[in-house]
Amino acid sequence: MPDNSNSKTAALTTAQVTHVAKLARLEVAPGRIEEYRTQLAAVLAHIAQLDAVDLTGVEPMAHPFESHNRLAADIPEEGLSIEAVLMNAPAVEGRFLAVPKVLAEGD
Amino acid sequence: MASPTNHTPTDMTALRDAVATGTTSAESICAGMLAVATERNPQLNAFHEVFAEHTLNAARRVDTDAKAGRPLPPLAGMPIAIKDNVATTLGRTTCSSRMLEKYRSPFDATAVERLARAGAVVIGKTNMDEFAMGSSGEHCKWGPVRNPWDNSRVPGGSSAGSAAAVAGGMCAAAIGSDTGGSIRQPASFCGIVGLKPTYGRISRWGLVAFGSSLDQIGPMTRSVRDAALMLDVMSGIDERDSTTADRPPTELSKTIERPIDGLRVGIPRQYMSDANDSEVNAAVNAAADAYRAMGATIVSVELPLTDVGISTYYVIAPAEASSNLARYDGIRYGHRAQLQPGEDLFTLYARSRSEGFGPEVQRRIMLGTYMLSSGYYDAYYKRALQMRRRIKQEFDQAFTACDVLLGPTAPTPAFGFGANSDPLAMYLCDVYTVNTNIAGICGVSIPAGFAERNGKHLPVGVQLQANAFEEDRLLRAARMLERALAPTTSAHGVHA
Numbered sequence: 001m002p003d004n005s006n007s008k009t010a011a012l013t014t015a016q017v018t019h020v021a022k023l024a025r026l027e028v029a030p031g032r033i034e035e036y037r038t039q040l041a042a043v044l045a046h047i048a049q050l051d052a053v054d055l056t057g058v059e060p061m062a063h064p065f066e067s068h069n070r071l072a073a074d075i076p077e078e079g080l081s082i083e084a085v086l087m088n089a090p091a092v093e094g095r096f097l098a099v100p101k102v103l104a105e106g107d
Numbered sequence: 108m109a110s111p112t113n114h115t116p117t118d119m120t121a122l123r124d125a126v127a128t129g130t131t132s133a134e135s136i137c138a139g140m141l142a143v144a145t146e147r148n149p150q151l152n153a154f155h156e157v158f159a160e161h162t163l164n165a166a167r168r169v170d171t172d173a174k175a176g177r178p179l180p181p182l183a184g185m186p187i188a189i190k191d192n193v194a195t196t197l198g199r200t201t202c203s204s205r206m207l208e209k210y211r212s213p214f215d216a217t218a219v220e221r222l223a224r225a226g227a228v229v230i231g232k233t234n235m236d237e238f239a240m241g242s243s244g245e246h247c248k249w250g251p252v253r254n255p256w257d258n259s260r261v262p263g264g265s266s267a268g269s270a271a272a273v274a275g276g277m278c279a280a281a282i283g284s285d286t287g288g289s290i291r292q293p294a295s296f297c298g299i300v301g302l303k304p305t306y307g308r309i310s311r312w313g314l315v316a317f318g319s320s321l322d323q324i325g326p327m328t329r330s331v332r333d334a335a336l337m338l339d340v341m342s343g344i345d346e347r348d349s350t351t352a353d354r355p356p357t358e359l360s361k362t363i364e365r366p367i368d369g370l371r372v373g374i375p376r377q378y379m380s381d382a383n384d385s386e387v388n389a390a391v392n393a394a395a396d397a398y399r400a401m402g403a404t405i406v407s408v409e410l411p412l413t414d415v416g417i418s419t420y421y422v423i424a425p426a427e428a429s430s431n432l433a434r435y436d437g438i439r440y441g442h443r444a445q446l447q448p449g450e451d452l453f454t455l456y457a458r459s460r461s462e463g464f465g466p467e468v469q470r471r472i473m474l475g476t477y478m479l480s481s482g483y484y485d486a487y488y489k490r491a492l493q494m495r496r497r498i499k500q501e502f503d504q505a506f507t508a509c510d511v512l513l514g515p516t517a518p519t520p521a522f523g524f525g526a527n528s529d530p531l532a533m534y535l536c537d538v539y540t541v542n543t544n545i546a547g548i549c550g551v552s553i554p555a556g557f558a559e560r561n562g563k564h565l566p567v568g569v570q571l572q573a574n575a576f577e578e579d580r581l582l583r584a585a586r587m588l589e590r591a592l593a594p595t596t597s598a599h600g601v602h603a
Contacts, residue, residue, distance in 0.1 A: 012477075020473050020477045023476050023480060024460075025436070025453070025456040026457055026460055026473065027460070027461040028469070039529075043421060043531055043534070046418060046531055047418040047421060048418075049415055050415060050418050050487075050490050052415075053494065053497070055490060055494060055497065058494075060489050060495075061495045061496035061499065062320065062492055063320045064307075064320060064545075064547020064575070065307060069349070070353075084214075087211060087213060088209070088210050088440035089439060090442070090443035099455075102452050
């Protein structure tokens, strides 16, 4: 994909929307791709105004206060009980979360 | 009904004092508000769950303590509504999403824990735009929330139900969360006070994460002094949230009635746009006149990056959201889709997420994913973070010339359902609130006037902003204005 800030405003393609949906682990119905494409393209076109400001040499700021990392004291604490952890699980087998088979036969 | 607040003409501080002095009982206050909720919630849809029995039992315990002469904590017996993205062991914590429709939290958020320790009672959980993504209260799994002043209009969002519950007399106060204006804009639309504290003031432990560098919990109240009281109770360092500021809890209630001598109020020229509804600019001008009459100095300041705030925000917030919401995969909690034989784990993730999240949430996840994806990161995310620093610097510069900034909370009063169905149009409603979060400073919306639409009076709020950790200055300035504007704002039922 292009790495040129001038080309980022170029129209978003349906292929890109499909790719992004896959990256985001979303199952978008084929009939809705175009709707999302139009809406996302409009937002991206608006966001292109960021290019109008010269930001050369400005240090990125990821967080409002560049506070140092605060570590918790290294003292064991009671965590959540297994019951509490599992109380919202969609599927449980005994004391375990149940998930569909990950490996196919022969893998 | 002339105004939505007829049921409860008093603020929480007055109710609390009435209980403490034995003028009234906590039970009668709670029973009264529960009755209002029973009557009005079917129409307003502010609450997703109401805990009537729990509330009455807690209130009776307070009354027993009061009769026995035991000292009462600062919020004893006060029924407080909690936005449904704040974890409570009571009831469910759904974020108004199908994804979490059955989710029960095994713990209470720190803010909830501190409110409870101060004697407050959780009266119910309030509806919101799904995962706090929205500015109208329309994007809610449990149906749209309605504005108590005009049921054909939105209450604002995303803390829609909290605002409607306070304005509608269904609780003494509420908490909301504010990532880009989600406390202040609904407060403006519903004629109440809404405070977004400085980033790090209140623990985010137990607040369902949306934009982790932007999110803050804050009070939504009938008066400025109530907001001060709630901040005092909820603020302070929390070991469970390493981004809380290493500062003691605020003690604003002690100083809130003290006016600020020589206050300098800055009005950013860029805020007084012709695109604002005329009543909005009129409310700001009336507030400026009131300050002048109190001896404050009004100065014009420049915030040229006001407009690019939306662009900056709609990079940072979706980027953080796409990361935060990756945890909803249908495995450990939340909605899990049914698979057909032969379908794989990827399908389980993708289908669970697409069935569980509404369209606006999916839109923002895709937006964030796109902007963080290979080849686009520098062009969008890095640029937005650079702009973030410039916006912060611009505020710092403005605060050398003034103590607080005054301007509109939103460009319009409450709009009708469906009026901003285009996502971008909805985003642009947040132009005056997002930069507060981007810079991590504090802001408050207070009622300042009305706009008449179709024979109904709609509240119009004004916003004050102050630099980081200047809540004392912010709320004292807000209290001065609240007192000065009382004759105007009380005309149609806003308490002052």
